[in-house]
Amino acid sequence: MTNTLHRYGDADSFRDDYVVFAMCGRGHNDEGVVPKLRRFLEMALPFKPVNMGDARHGGALRAAKSMNPASHWKRDMRPDFQTVIQGLDTVTTAAAVFDNRVAAEDFLKTVKAADLGLSVNISTSIDGAEQCCHVADACRHSVGYSLGFEGRTEHLPNEDVLKLATMCGHGMVSASFAKKMVDWVKEGRRTPAEAATYMTRFCSCGVFNPSRATRILEEARMRQK
Amino acid sequence: MRIDPSKCVACGNCTYVCPMGAIYIDPAIERATVNRDECVECYACYNGLSQEHLNPTLVRTVRKLFKMMRVRFDPEPDVCPTAAFAPEELVWPRVVRRAFSDPRVPHESTGIEGRGTEEVKTNDVSGRVKVGEVGFTVELGRPGVGVWFREIQEMAWELARAGVVFEKKNPITTLMSDASSGTIREDIMNEKVLSAILEIKVPVERTEEIIRLVRDVETRLDTVVALGVATRCDADGEERVVAPVLERLGYKLERAKTNTGLGRITNRANIVPQGEVTAR
Numbered sequence A: 001m002t003n004t005l006h007r008y009g010d011a012d013s014f015r016d017d018y019v020v021f022a023m024c025g026r027g028h029n030d031e032g033v034v035p036k037l038r039r040f041l042e043m044a045l046p047f048k049p050v051n052m053g054d055a056r057h058g059g060a061l062r063a064a065k066s067m068n069p070a071s072h073w074k075r076d077m078r079p080d081f082q083t084v085i086q087g088l089d090t091v092t093t094a095a096a097v098f099d100n101r102v103a104a105e106d107f108l109k110t111v112k113a114a115d116l117g118l119s120v121n122i123s124t125s126i127d128g129a130e131q132c133c134h135v136a137d138a139c140r141h142s143v144g145y146s147l148g149f150e151g152r153t154e155h156l157p158n159e160d161v162l163k164l165a166t167m168c169g170h171g172m173v174s175a176s177f178a179k180k181m182v183d184w185v186k187e188g189r190r191t192p193a194e195a196a197t198y199m200t201r202f203c204s205c206g207v208f209n210p211s212r213a214t215r216i217l218e219e220a221r222m223r224q225k
Numbered sequence B: 001m002r003i004d005p006s007k008c009v010a011c012g013n014c015t016y017v018c019p020m021g022a023i024y025i026d027p028a029i030e031r032a033t034v035n036r037d038e039c040v041e042c043y044a045c046y047n048g049l050s051q052e053h054l055n056p057t058l059v060r061t062v063r064k065l066f067k068m069m070r071v072r073f074d075p076e077p078d079v080c081p082t083a084a085f086a087p088e089e090l091v092w093p094r095v096v097r098r099a100f101s102d103p104r105v106p107h108e109s110t111g112i113e114g115r116g117t118e119e120v121k122t123n124d125v126s127g128r129v130k131v132g133e134v135g136f137t138v139e140l141g142r143p144g145v146g147v148w149f150r151e152i153q154e155m156a157w158e159l160a161r162a163g164v165v166f167e168k169k170n171p172i173t174t175l176m177s178d179a180s181s182g183t184i185r186e187d188i189m190n191e192k193v194l195s196a197i198l199e200i201k202v203p204v205e206r207t208e209e210i211i212r213l214v215r216d217v218e219t220r221l222d223t224v225v226a227l228g229v230a231t232r233c234d235a236d237g238e239e240r241v242v243a244p245v246l247e248r249l250g251y252k253l254e255r256a257k258t259n260t261g262l263g264r265i266t267n268r269a270n271i272v273p274q275g276e277v278t279a280r
Helices: A033-047 A081-087 A101-114 A126-136 A159-165 A175-187 A192-200 A210-224 B013-017 B044-048 B056-068 B095-101 B149-161 B204-218 B242-248
Strands: A018-023 A051-054 A094-098 A119-125 A142-151 B023-026 B031-034 B133-140 B176-178 B196-203 B224-232 B255-259
Touching: A018 A033, A018 A101, A033 A051, A033 A081, A033 A094, A033 A101, A051 A081, A094 A101, A101 A119, A101 A126, A119 A126, A126 A142, A126 B255, A142 B204, A142 B242, A159 A175, A159 A210, A175 A192, A175 A210, A175 B013, A192 A210, B013 B023, B013 B044, B133 B149, B133 B204, B149 B196, B149 B204, B196 B204, B204 B224, B204 B242, B224 B242
Parallel strands: none
Antiparallel strands: A018 A094, A018 A119, A051 A094, A119 B255, A142 B224, A142 B255, B023 B031, B133 B196, B133 B224
């Protein structure tokens, strides 16, 4: 998966977007990996992630399959990290999302010290990742650059919508829904945080960043004035 | 995916959440309907929408009353009030749509959820992209446009003509009837997916040539392409070879995925005891 690589925005727009994820290579370090992946997620908790998840079960905010109608007026908008950690029961990718560099740096330091043997990647601006590695004393092994979107780009939506929708690299947050959320925030029908939460529930692996989404929605609203 | 007309109340929530815009309210039946040609079986509607299990007749009546009074109904935007989505049993070749579009379905070929592979994310243990090599991920259809296999075919043929080798542990490669020519099996040409990744690696000297080739094919396709370029860092963690080439080609490098080098081989069968000489 390249599900965190091709987020739209310039480097500065990733100042509150640090995705740290762990996975194993088939046949190389996949024996006994499930407890290690759980441990990876548990280690993220003290650094206050804004989301976390695994690629098989989803993130810390999920759709409810049997919703009580009364919950329309009192919906739980808080991420449930324990469900993510306890539910990780198979070989998969585990990810934790942070909205500041210091937290990502400190988390990487902790992961390095734990020496889990898993492959750990950071997806953010190039400079942001370099600084995280520098602080954690981790030597970058490989780097995968995003060259952005090419071809028939006239099919793509506007910048605000693209920034929001591409935070789910699997494409589960549709451009139409992201645009609807921008419009609802502009109309005052929902707060940016509420709109960000709705979108987060569609992300199937927990890498959507609700903190960055809230900021983007807030900026879109303010620009209207 | 289909929507049960006996349950649907035409609230319209699902029309927004479909990444392909394949769901619409059919005015003839006043129910949400899936355009099966455009639907890529990603299950974003089924997995992403919360579900209530309200009585459809009751909900329709309330909605009609509100409409008569010109009162705007303001429901939660991520809810299907009557749990109207009904996943279908997919058969070949349509099942390919879901394999490439629903990220929760792991590919049998790679064991990885979604449409990709390990790429350089596990390069610290796999050694997939070596020093002096560049790995390309040519992802067609992303973001949110979708791609037909006949378009993927065109890109694959051109890359094969350039003499590149497709990554074996990649879902598209497993669907090729002839990987040397980039020929994908014929019976899936009319299937559409959310996106799909062609994965190759070449010597670093061919970086510019491959990018120009991809750009040329892009002009002939009715979709978008997200291009990823991966390489090894030097022993000091710096990358001095590929970035200058990309910048010379006009790319402003903003974002990257960085393998921090913390992985190590831990499977017992693969560990070479210290002091043991190996022929590999």
